[in-house]
Amino acid sequence: MSDLAPLLVFVGLIAAxxxxxxxxxxNRLIGMRNEIADSWATIDVELQRRHTLVPQLVDTVQASIAxxxxxxxxxxxxxxxxxxxxxxxxxxxxWEPPLTAAIxxxxxxxxxxxLLNSQQQFLALQRELATTxxxxxxxxxxxxxxxxxxxxxxxxxxxxxxxxxxxIGRADFFDAD
Numbered sequence: 115m116s117d118l119a120p121l122l123v124f125v126g127l128i129a130a131x132x133x134x135x136x137x138x139x140x141n142r143l144i145g146m147r148n149e150i151a152d153s154w155a156t157i158d159v160e161l162q163r164r165h166t167l168v169p170q171l172v173d174t175v176q177a178s179i180a181x182x183x184x185x186x187x188x189x190x191x192x193x194x195x196x197x198x199x200x201x202x203x204x205x206x207x208x209w210e211p212p213l214t215a216a217i218x219x220x221x222x223x224x225x226x227x228x229l230l231n232s233q234q235q236f237l238a239l240q241r242e243l244a245t246t247x248x249x250x251x252x253x254x255x256x257x258x259x260x261x262x263x264x265x266x267x268x269x270x271x272x273x274x275x276x277x278x279x280x281x282i283g284r285a286d287f288f289d290a291d
Contacts, residue, residue, distance in 0.1 A: 139276040146264040150285050153257040157288060158201050160250045161210065167246065168193040168213070171220060171239045178229050178236075185223065189216040203257075203286040211290055217243060254288050261285040 172186050179186070192213040199209040221240055224230045231237070265284045268277040277283070 135272070136276060139273045140280065143264070143267055143273060143277055143280070143282050146260065146267060147282060147285075150257065150260045150264055153253065153260050154203065154288075157206070157250060157253045157257055160246055160253055161196070161201075161206060164213075164217075164243065164246045164250070165193055165197045167239060167242055168217065171217070171236075171243065174233065174235045174239055175220065175223070175230060178233065179223055179227050182223060185216075185219055189213075189220050192216040203288040207287070207289040214247070214290065251290070254290060258287050261287050 168189060172190055175182075176186060192209075193216075196206075196209040196213045199205040221243070224236075224240070267273045268282060268284050
């Protein structure tokens with residue numbers, strides 16, 4: 115029996131090290147998943163802010179560019195589609211880029227209609243939309259960086275074992291292009 119004591123101590127130490135490594139890996143994966151959820155919530159808030167600004171933009175420019183109704187209708191339709199879409203990275207990657215393009219098209223009308231340059235409400239909305247777009251882009255970069263970290267951990271050994279056991283999967287990127 116005394117010959118087995120060192121072996122049992124060794125096996126016990128190995129089991130303890132493996133248990134600690136498993137717990138650390140699990141906690142790290144959960145932390146990454148929570149960071150992604152938090153950073154997506156930031157993006158979602160900014161997208162909702164943009165969705166709120168778009169109808170204001172349409173209302174503001176409607177009188178000045180009445181014969182551009184097609185462009186404004188397209189912007190409204192794109193905004194409605196984006197608002198109705200699920201609030202997920204996959205859905206946002208599909209519905210937000212056309213909305214961004216429609217907003218840019220309406221804002222570009224400023225060059226053809228000098229009257230818009232004198233409308234303070236239009237200029238304020240343009241600034242708000244630009245600020246919102248910048249905030250979305252920054253939040254998207256932060257979110258996608260977190261997604262890379264989680265996806266790497268989910269695929270790399272030995273954390274892939276822990277991830278598989280606890281159904282922690284890859285996260286989706288938010289592609290705005």
